[in-house]
Amino acid sequence: MAEHGLSRRGLLSGAAAGGAILAIGGLGEAAEAATTSGSLPTSVDVVVVGGGLSGLVAARKLVASGKKVLVLEARNRVGGRLLNHTLRNGSVIESGGAFVGPTQDHVLALAKELKVETFKEYVTGKNVYVSADGSTMKYTGTVPPDPLILADALLLQLRIDEMSKQVPVDAPWTAKRAAEWDTMTVDTWIRQNTLIPTVREVIKAYFQSAFGVDAEGISLLFLLWYIATAGNETNAGTFERSSGTPDAAQDSRFVGGSGLLPLRVASALGSRVALNAPVRKIKQTSTGVTVVSDRGTVTAKRVIVAIPPPLVLGIDWSPLLPPRRLQLMQRMPMGTLMKVDAVYATPFWRAKGLSGSGVLNSGVVRTVFDNCPADAKVGVLLAFVGGSSWQQCAMLPLAERRQLVLEGFAKVVGAEALNPVEYVEHDWTHERWTMGSPIATVQPGATVAYGSTIREPHGRVHWAGTETATYWSGYMDGAVRAGERAAAEVAKLV
Amino acid sequence: MAEHGLSRRGLLSGAAAGGAILAIGGLGEAAEAATTSGSLPTSVDVVVVGGGLSGLVAARKLVASGKKVLVLEARNRVGGRLLNHTLRNGSVIESGGAFVGPTQDHVLALAKELKVETFKEYVTGKNVYVSADGSTMKYTGTVPPDPLILADALLLQLRIDEMSKQVPVDAPWTAKRAAEWDTMTVDTWIRQNTLIPTVREVIKAYFQSAFGVDAEGISLLFLLWYIATAGNETNAGTFERSSGTPDAAQDSRFVGGSGLLPLRVASALGSRVALNAPVRKIKQTSTGVTVVSDRGTVTAKRVIVAIPPPLVLGIDWSPLLPPRRLQLMQRMPMGTLMKVDAVYATPFWRAKGLSGSGVLNSGVVRTVFDNCPADAKVGVLLAFVGGSSWQQCAMLPLAERRQLVLEGFAKVVGAEALNPVEYVEHDWTHERWTMGSPIATVQPGATVAYGSTIREPHGRVHWAGTETATYWSGYMDGAVRAGERAAAEVAKLV
Missing domain, CATH: 3.90.660.10 (Polyamine Oxidase; Chain A, domain 2)
Structure with a gap:
């Protein structure tokens, strides 16, 4: 029986497991492999920092529109949080x-x-709900029908949905009650809205999976926004769609x-993807951007940064990030x-x-x-x-x-x-190059104070990554949307 | 009339303004200047990362006990948040x-x-309190005697003091009510304990000065701990001593x-202080630590890191920081x-x-x-x-x-x-090398979850900086205490 604590997979092993490497229609050339060492081009139109799904999608879009692109990925594999x-x-x-x-x-x-x-x-079949005393109950659907919790849990869900509908997905800081909701943790709100400890335990299960934190580490406004993003332009987000299984997020x-998605995009990008190339410095001048990586220095007209927020702090920025964005990045832990x-x-x-x-x-x-x-x-x-x-x-x-x-x-x-x-x-x-999972949350107060900088370009630097999405932020779909949006911003400018 | 937005002072200009450069008793040698360029020693007993007060004090103590020390400072000056x-x-x-x-x-x-x-x-004389409507009131002492706020403000202060006494300065995560207090923001607690908006405005003045955030960005447990640290081994911390002027923090x-303190310690350390030397990588092996800076690579038996928490994320750690500490550093914004x-x-x-x-x-x-x-x-x-x-x-x-x-x-x-x-x-x-001010706060939930790692050495790496102090954390005194404590840890081991 194989037992191991921390799996690590390379680009090629994943591809071999998953299927053939495809050339993407429209690129019009045979795929070469991503490079793992050796010199980089000295100059491209756009450097994409981060070879997760969002960065790769951005690169793919820009290549399709005729731009010369280089993706710099710190790891020896693509895919980021997809593996x-x-x-x-x-x-x-x-x-x-x-x-x-x-x-x-x-x-x-x-x-x-x-x-x-x-x-x-x-x-198919029954779900199982296990109470703290070990007794079990079979059920179907999302919310376990524990008589101790059901009424409260459904009421909380209704209230959450009602409030999240008031939060604009592209500007949660403008919600009418944004200041109020951003001053409290979700835990506080739950305690104010139910007296039943079991309800809090069930909700904890959701938070631990969805955010990797218990309810006390999250601003209520962030949660409401996150749920609002669980939809699209014609279907408002709901707690059920954000957390449920059939016809919902799961x-x-x-x-x-899912690792096939970044692998196949990367395969089509071929040598436009440079692995083992952590970016250390991004320096802007009046004419362009210089990106310093462990595999060399590349100049570009524009840069798209598609990495988890805490990692943004690890890049040496010249000029420094705008103060409000620097503050936001300090308040979005993984x-x-x-x-x-x-x-x-x-x-x-x-x-x-x-x-x-x-x-x-x-x-x-x-x-x-x-x-x-x-x-x-x-x-x-x-x-x-x-x-x-x-x-x-x-x-x-x-x-x-x-x-x-x-x-x-x-x-x-x-x-x-x-x-x-x-x-x-x-x-x-x-994981050095993710620093946690599944997503970055926004700490209490930070959305109202600094949230509006989330997609604001910093000179010639644009932002992708699922945390910058306005629908399905935190999910693969958000990563794709954010990559596409950043590519569209840049395509007009280079 | 001179007007400028962002002052920047060099090491020597500050020293010239403040007085003579002194040799520190006990070092037994003439002071040379800190180096600003050129090669570094290849090997020392201890590298100190960060030439703020805490790092400099640690270096000073280690030099006094006969150790070979090098301080690597990213800026072209010493002093960090003292300037x-x-x-x-x-x-x-x-x-x-x-x-x-x-x-x-x-x-x-x-x-x-x-x-x-x-x-x-x-x-001497009267303080002035300005209400939101512009009317003014003269007073003495710490709390403005606005009849609208006085009773509530004093009661809040009593409650805060009573709770903070229950928080051990060296282990706030062990307080009996730690879990409860860490799940809520200070703003939530204040709203639960006063209905008077004016009280919240007055308290806001304190938070903005003391922490650089409004009350919603702070865990109640963090605040209680911070107040508990406003004392020493024989005098428990109080809100009055933490926030007041006569016989208190101001x-x-x-x-x-205050800039004379780091300047004079640095002067005595002389060429043991290397400016313009940001540390990029810290690599540990079984026999020592390799520290990579922009001015070269130095090996040491032990390293003391004395920098603001968010900057810890910007160092390339090998091995990576322990997961719990990596999570804590993501939850301590400046x-x-x-x-x-x-x-x-x-x-x-x-x-x-x-x-x-x-x-x-x-x-x-x-x-x-x-x-x-x-x-x-x-x-x-x-x-x-x-x-x-x-x-x-x-x-x-x-x-x-x-x-x-x-x-x-x-x-x-x-x-x-x-x-x-x-x-x-x-x-x-x-400020690139501080990322905010005056201090790092700990976000809701993070003290209970990860706080215990704050002073835990990472192999051969030890931690200083005012945020690691157990008395007067956030102040110069905390910086000195933390530097001394880290030096004592290391002195036994090299």
Whole structure:
């Protein structure tokens, strides 16, 4: 049985696992591989900093419009928070972002172009809700029908939806009650709106998975905005679409793994992608921008920065970032999250009439999903271990943590879960070039004070990355939208 | 009339203004100047990253115990958040930290050794309180006797003191109610404890000066801890000592400016201080640490890092920082603050029976102090412009902001304030190597989750800086204490 604490996959191993390397229509040339060493071009139209999905999409758009582009990626792989992982039987799962759903139009369109197919997340059968006392209850839908929580939980959801509708997705700082909502944590709001501790535990499961923090680390305004972005131009965001499974954020997954998206875009970009090229300095003059990376210095007319906010602080900016943006970047920490998967010979829970989904009110596992590959050749259960649950177990020896995780799975699907054939975990807090996961949250007060700088260009520097999106921020769709928007800004100017 | 927006002073200009360069007793050698270019030693016992007061004190202690030390400072000057500014008449004031008071035993002892004298902050006469409607009231003491606020304000203060006594200065995360207090912002707590908006405005004046943020950007637990640290081993911290003037945090100032402290320590360290040497990478092996700076690479047995928390994220760590510390550093943003001074031929307010101190409930100036040099050869008024007041005016043209500031001063001391002979401002959000001011705050939830890593060595790397202090964190005294503590940790090990 293979056991490892921190999986790391290279560009090519992921591509090999996932399928053929494709030339993208419109680029009109054969794909070469991304470069991993050697000299860089001295001058391009646009440098893109960060080879995650957002940066790659921006580059792809600019190449399609005839620009000379170079993507500088710090790691030895592309994809950022998207990362395929190949199991011992050859099946592919994801160590990072994976789910996709309706209204995520931009990532779905991209996937279609790249010939990456989707399949429905398995939701047949019953979900399992595990109370703090260990008693279980089977249910369907999103909210466990615990009589102790149901009325309150549904009322909270209604209120959240009603408030989030008042938050403009492109300018949450202009909401009429923005100042009020940004002064309090979500935890405070929840305590004001329910007296039932169990409700707070169930909500905690959502926060830990969605943000990698418990409710006290998030501004209420940020949460309302985040939920408002869970939609598109014709469908307002709702808590259900942001957090649910069928017809919502976890509706589907990609055949071959979401990692195929950045891999295929990068393959088409070929040698326009430079790996092992962390950017250290960005210097602007009146005529252009000089970007200093570990693989050399490149000048460009414009730069798109598509990296997690805390990493922006690690670049030596000349001139310095505008003060308000510098303050914002100090107030957008990444979440604390690991993703754990246990692999079984078969998805045995399906035969028992269980979906594999669960919500637990104690322990280190608070949310469970069926994470089998499309062909279900093996059974895989997934848990997000975030926030205070991460704190409970992340520092333990692997064997102890594994046991706690498997005990959580066993509460949901039965004792067979205690004996996986493979156990995989990926703790994103160990990632130098992400610094946490799944997303950056905005701290109390910071949206009102500094939020308006989020997409404001800094001279010749433009901003991408899912945190800059106005729909599905924090998701792959937001990454794609942000990359497209930044590319459109720049295309007019170079 | 000289007008400038952002003062920058070199090492030597400050020293020339403040007095002679002294050899420190015990080092037993003549002082050479800090180096500004050229090669560095290839190997020392201890590298200190950051030539602010804390790092310099750590270096000084280690040199005194016979260790070979090198201080690497990114700027072309030492002092960090301490920065003397010479007025046109030759008088010296501070653009950064300035005040000192009883129980700040360590910085007072250092000053005595360095022959830097103190003088009392001028508090003779009446303070002025300006209501939002513009009406004024004269008073003495710390809390304006507005009948609208007095009862509530005193009650809040009593409650804050009572709660802060329950917070251990060296482990706030262990306070019995830590989890509860860390889940809410200070703004939430204030709203729960007073219904009077004017009270919130007065408290805002304190927060903007003390932290460079309004009350919504701070965890209640952090505030309680911060107040608890405003004391020493025999005197518990209180809100009055943390925020007051006579016999409290603003009791006194240094003759010749607080900048003399780092300048004199640096002078004695001589060529052990390397300026223009930003540290880019810290790599640990089983035998030592390699520190890569813009002026070269140095190996050491141990390293002390004494820089603001957000800057820690900008160093390339190998191995990466422990996950919990990496998360903490993402949740300790620097405040948003500028310090503004208006200079007059004389301290004309004194003749009117005014102290020059004021609290205002509207406008960009919320707190005013008499900031005359010890000899009062010129009159100087000081305001801290932080948080939402900074946001109101920091982006305006200098002339417009100057006018707003002077109008604030005029409300406190009269119309003469509208015509200064000199106007000086220093906006710390423009400082690449500080990223804000006066201090880093800890965001809601982060003290309980990650606070315990604040002084935990990372292998051979130890931590100094005022944010790591357990008394007078955020002040010069905390910087000195933290430097001494880190030096003591390291001295045993090299």
